[in-house]
Amino acid sequence: MAKRISHMHSMCGVARPLDAIGDWWSLLIIRDAFDGLRRFGEFQRNLGLAKNILAARLRNLVAHGIIDSVPASDGTPYQEYVLTEKGRGLFPLLVALRQWGEDFFFEPDEAHVLLVDRKAGLPVRRLELRSQDGRVLGPEDTVVRSPPVSPAKARSKPGRSGGARNSGRGPESG
Amino acid sequence: MAKRISHMHSMCGVARPLDAIGDWWSLLIIRDAFDGLRRFGEFQRNLGLAKNILAARLRNLVAHGIIDSVPASDGTPYQEYVLTEKGRGLFPLLVALRQWGEDFFFEPDEAHVLLVDRKAGLPVRRLELRSQDGRVLGPEDTVVRSPPVSPAKARSKPGRSGGARNSGRGPESG
DNA sequence: AGTCCTGGTTGCTAATTAAAACCACATATC
DNA sequence: GATATGTGGTTTTAATTAGCAACCAGGACT
Incomplete structure (x- = not known):
């Protein structure tokens, strides 16, 4: 496989x-x-x-x-x-893929299907990543960060390197 | 390749x-x-x-x-x-993938990195697909539909089947 | 009984992948 | 100046995979 x-x-x-x-x-x-x-x-x-x-x-x-x-x-x-349910959780991913395709893989005049809101019959909005307070976030506005390590869990997974390092930019971005 | x-x-x-x-x-x-x-x-x-x-x-x-x-x-x-720019357009897709991973691929107590808003330091919101009027849309709320065919384009791409059929559910969902 | 349709499994061969060795160039080191 | 060392790859080679085609089995239809 x-x-x-x-x-x-x-x-x-x-x-x-x-x-x-x-x-x-x-x-x-x-x-x-x-x-x-x-x-x-x-x-x-x-x-x-x-x-x-x-x-x-x-x-x-x-x-x-x-x-x-x-x-x-x-x-x-x-x-x-x-x-x-897990499979249905992939919906946003497929939408993201489709929207990317719509953006970059069709000639301006090339007809292609698009995703519409079934009820209103209108195209859906673009997927946007937003912060808790509603700002739209781009790649530069985000970082991958380890969650605060609660003391109880600190020693539970010694093997994985996720603990402390790499709170900023760089490899092992997970 | x-x-x-x-x-x-x-x-x-x-x-x-x-x-x-x-x-x-x-x-x-x-x-x-x-x-x-x-x-x-x-x-x-x-x-x-x-x-x-x-x-x-x-x-x-x-x-x-x-x-x-x-x-x-x-x-x-x-x-x-x-x-x-095209590559940067993949950002939502990667976020979708990551969020799906966060949802289903870690034990509840398993530490994992997460995506935070750099400015506020808080985890980002979940990606949501929304309609033009702001409703959150799930898989059932959307359909893939051919755009209205302007007469000028109607004969331009006779090969592709995308023209008329399949305005509803079913194969060739594109 | 024979034939067709669905839903697969099993062999087989050609095409891809990936590991490892090799290579060219540049920089640093002795 | 000779030697090591790091970068950025290509070539060689063995193993894995994909996909075609054939086969198989249960049910339905004729």
């Missing part, structure tokens, strides 16, 4: 999720799942990937708790694949 | 960006670039990946306009790799 980036030193908060998703196909499967697809054949036809690959990806996603494999709801003896 | 998911039927607004990014390593490189890393050796040491892989990924990212390769600013005759 792919060597992937495991053996990463830190397996930080970005690498870990990547490892769970698996690969691009998985992300497209998840997107299709958000779109209401549930059956093996639906995914396969829609994505056009080999069946063994699809089977492997679905297995992996199920193993990581992103998709749940449930008995088909229509009486057929097959499985349906539905997003778990 | 990986067969990837090219040969996808539609290369929709999600698949296209994925294709450009390349793979997980690339995303980690981008994350490190956001973190201020610029030199080949910095990336290599920080990520622990083979040099040829790093070189290939950097080439790919440069080719896709995500990273720019500029002469080093410190007088050395080497290159520095800095994010382009």
